[in-house]
Amino acid sequence: MPKFEDAKLRVIFDELKKQESVLFSFNSNLVDLDKPINTTPFRGLMVDYLEVLLGEKYTFKETNSHIIITYAPQRLNVHTIDIDTLKNNRAKITGYVMDVQTNKPIDFVTVYDRTTFQAASLTRKNGYFELDLKNLGNTVTVALSKENYRDTMLVLLLPVNVTNPDPNRKVGYHQTLDSTKTIANSGFGRFFTSSRQRIQSMNVGGFFVYSPFQISMTPGLSTHGLFNSQVVNKFSLNIIGGYTAGVDGTEWAGVFNVNQFDMRGLQAAGVTNVVGGDVRGVQMAGAANVGLNTAKGVQIAGVWNTIDTLIAGAQIAGGANLATDAKRSLQIAGVLNKSTNEVGNQIAGGINMAKKVHGVQLGVVNIADSSDYPIGVFNWIKNGTRQFSLGFDESQFASLNFRSGGKVLYAVLGAGIYVDNKDLQYGFETGLGGFLVKKKSFSLSAELVHRIQFDKNWKYSEANRSSLRIIPAVHLTKSLQLYAAPSLTYAEAIHKVDGANGVSWKFWGADASRNTLHGGGTVGLSYVF
Incomplete structure (x- = not known):
């Protein structure tokens, strides 16, 4: 190596990478890359040169492609x-x-x-x-x-x-950039492993070795003994549960699998899988799959899945899917999907939550900062559409509707009363709408809305209505819009006459004695916020 005067440590490391084709791995809090270094010309062993640069209180481990730098002041x-x-x-x-x-x-x-x-x-x-x-x-x-x-x-x-x-x-080394995302520091890891195993992992660090197979009854009773947490297996069978360095093939467990590093292939457990590294492949669990870092593949669980970053793939759970980021992925859950940052598509029987949605949100409630295609009963999109509308239609139904959604699709939720109707008094509407044109002073949208109806005693009427509305709106101000919307409605008969089968057509308004397909319209005023 040549002489260096007031050179930053990162410059010297770059020169070592260039000359010796070696990469360095270390905790960013441990080594100051901007520290100025002064050295004389050097020829000799790499380890001796690194001690010149950093001092004797550091230790250096060599793998096939990396030199791992750790702080070790004691002997x-x-x-x-x-x-x-x-x-x-x-x-x-x-x-x-x-x-x-x-x-x-x-x-x-x-x-x-x-x-x-x-x-x-x-x-x-x-x-x-x-x-x-x-x-x-x-x-x-x-x-x-x-x-x-x-x-x-x-x-x-x-x-x-x-x-x-x-x-x-074959041996290897696993580089952990964030110490908070490790088995030893996770609640699940502490629950499924003993203190002796966690100390073992801290002492040996990211060092691991490959093995064709292992069999265990519990994490402490394994064919690899106490060293099982540092062994990556091609095939792993855990009768009750096991704690290994990782999987590069297939792993099965009656109750739980715990991997300190990566899982690549297929992992199945009766209750839960916990992976401290990255997941590449398929995880299946009766209760939960827990990944502390990234995943590329599919997580399937009876209750919930959680991962830090779902790079590509899907999470499918009977209960909930949780991810920090799932930009190019799909979440399907019976109750809840949540992505703290971005997500591809979300489908839930209950609630979808994300910061930015690139595809579709389908659920009862959809919440996001940005989502152009939310489909649900109620949407709350921070950068989307929110408006209250007062309207009056051809059936003399006065209504208050709340429209909420994205820049393209939105949900309609409303309630109202009939001004002059002897048979009906109240109505509730739900529906789905979408913008066809959206300009500064004018917008055109279409809605498909269904209305259920009650009499003055709140007795449910089986005569429901479904309407397709085309809504042109003139923007009076930034917040106020005036609209007059023609509609095509299918209305069920309120007093159906015997023998009056089929559907009749009327140009305007419904026939109370027959199911009717008719034209109509709504006029109203909207407040946008």
Whole structure:
């Protein structure tokens, strides 16, 4: 590397990326990229150069494509380590982990087999650990990890010829940009996992290894033991529940699945699935699917689905779907759909809520900042249409209607009374309307409205009306509009005469004794707000 004078750290990192084709991963609060750096020319190991740049209180882990930078000001060491060789190609490794500076024992240090990744343990209060290993090779690499301590590895030589570890063993690293969106910091994660497993995850961090399969009864009883939270499996079977690093294939559970990192493929559980990383594929749960980061695929649950960002796909739930952002996605729920930011389309038996809707909202109540195509009984669109209208039609029905919706579609909800009708007194209207033309001084819209009717004693009349209205409106001011709307109405007979079958046609007004298709009209005044 060349000499640098008052160069920002980000400039030096960019030069390293360019020369060495390596990427850096770190918490943005940990490293100040705008810090000025002065260095002399350097030739040597990358780790030594990074210590020159950042200091000795940082530790550096290397993966296939990244160098992970973490803060580790403290050091640990292992005292009085012992290997007890057992039968059937097994061995027990024991020892004590101590702080290098204070020489005091350290508890809750993760100790694991770095060769096969088949065994892990946590140290006790006196720093003591036991590691039971099987299927031994020629060497055993024991790794020690604890938050704020530099990772330490011990290579133990067994009394056989030394060979390299299995070159086919694949390992990886999961980068977490937001620590609040992790299993250890979520309510669901704390509910389904133990404190020992969460400490294990904190110590080892985003490091994981791949395995073809795992079987567990509960998160603590797994074929991968305590290390199960750091293993990504092709196939995972959890009789009651399991806690793994992730899925790259298929996972089934009688009750619950918990993944610390990503889920890719198919995941099914009798009660719930919880994923701390990204979801790519299909999640199915009897009760709930919970994703803490992004999803691309389908979530299907009996009660609810929740995800931070639904990149593309659908959420289908009997109860509710919750997302922070679902711009190019579909939400279908029996009760509630909610997207804090954007959403593609929403269909609910109850309420739809979003900030910006790119497609259609279909529900009883639709709420959004922006939604051009809401279809419901009541809409509240912040940047849409809201108006009260007083109208009087050919049946001498005086009504007050509330129109609410988007810039294209809106809902009609109204009530009124008959001025001079011996048989009917009250009526309620619901309907759907849409703007055909919308100018500054003039607008033209069409509505399809249905009216149910009652007599003066509030007895329901089976003679209902359905009308198609064409509404031209002149804008007197920014808020007041005057309209005269011709209509085509199908009206059921109030006093149906025996033998009077079929539908009669009248140019104006209904026939009280027959079902009638007739022309009509409404005049009125609207207040827009």
